Amino acid sequence: EAAVTQSPRNKVAVTGGKVTLSCNQTNNHNNMYWYRQDTGHGLRLIHYSYGAGSTEKGDIPDGYKASRPSQENFSLILELATPSQTSVYFCASGDLGANSDYTFGSGTRLLVI
Amino acid sequence: GNSVTQMQGQVTLSEEEFLFINCTYSTTGYPTLFWYVQYPGEGPQLLLKVTTANNKGSSRGFEATYDKGTTSFHLQKASVQESDSAVYYCVLGEGTGGYKVVFGSGTRLLVSP
Numbered sequence: 001e002a003a004v005t006q007s008p009r010n011k012v013a014v015t016g017g018k019v020t021l022s023c024n025q026t027n028n029h030n031n032m033y034w035y036r037q038d039t040g041h042g043l044r045l046i047h048y049s050y051g052a053g054s055t056e057k058g059d060i061p062d063g064y065k066a067s068r069p070s071q072e073n074f075s076l077i078l079e080l081a082t083p084s085q086t087s088v089y090f091c092a093s094g095d096l097g098a099n100s101d102y103t104f105g106s107g108t109r110l111l112v113i
Numbered sequence: 114g115n116s117v118t119q120m121q122g123q124v125t126l127s128e129e130e131f132l133f134i135n136c137t138y139s140t141t142g143y144p145t146l147f148w149y150v151q152y153p154g155e156g157p158q159l160l161l162k163v164t165t166a167n168n169k170g171s172s173r174g175f176e177a178t179y180d181k182g183t184t185s186f187h188l189q190k191a192s193v194q195e196s197d198s199a200v201y202y203c204v205l206g207e208g209t210g211g212y213k214v215v216f217g218s219g220t221r222l223l224v225s226p
Contacts, residue, residue: 103159
């Protein structure tokens with residue numbers, strides 16, 4: 001069954017440390033997305049990708065980098081984690097075209113202390 | 114720019130009551146409209162979508178009609194169950210490339226037995 005798998009499921013990081021969140025999709029979708037979800041803010045787009053080797057800035061990219069080494073994998077990187085990046089992060093994949101629906105992963109809960 | 118408005122932050126119902134969740138949108142284009150549902154501890158998942166104005170989408174007893182005249186896409190269900198308790202997002206997709214997707218702020222539905 002086609003799916004989006006995120007790892008880790010939960011992560012505790014120290015302020016100033018490097019954090020990498022991973023996402024793998026078996027949908028063969030071209031597009032992949034990283035969102036964060038916070039109470040009062042809903043889902044906000046951080047970075048997205050149109051295919052292997054491509055990364056684009058979303059609405060709130062500051063403090064985050066992304067990497068898309070292959071069609072299947074899309075990583076979100078926090079080079080210097082801060083407590084304000086404590087959140088739940090969701091990865092999604094989708095096909096080309098805005099009428100394509102998204103498949104989301106189950107999320108990564110990140111706590112930065 | 115494109116926007117989606119969900120005025121109801123939370124809706125509380127008893128089982129078998131009628132559900133109505135309000136959603137209005139703003140765009141200059143010809144969007145596809147979606148409803149996503151998010152259960153606790155999971156990522157959002159597609160509930161239904163409608164690609165053409167004045168058409169209705171339905172799934173699992175939920176219905177929504179794409180009304181271009183009133184720019185609305187309200188979600189309805191005749192009789193809710195406790196298992197419908199979740200957060201519901203109205204989403205607008207427009208343009209090419211799949212990036213131009215806008216999430217509403219979400220409406221939390223609580224159904225008591």
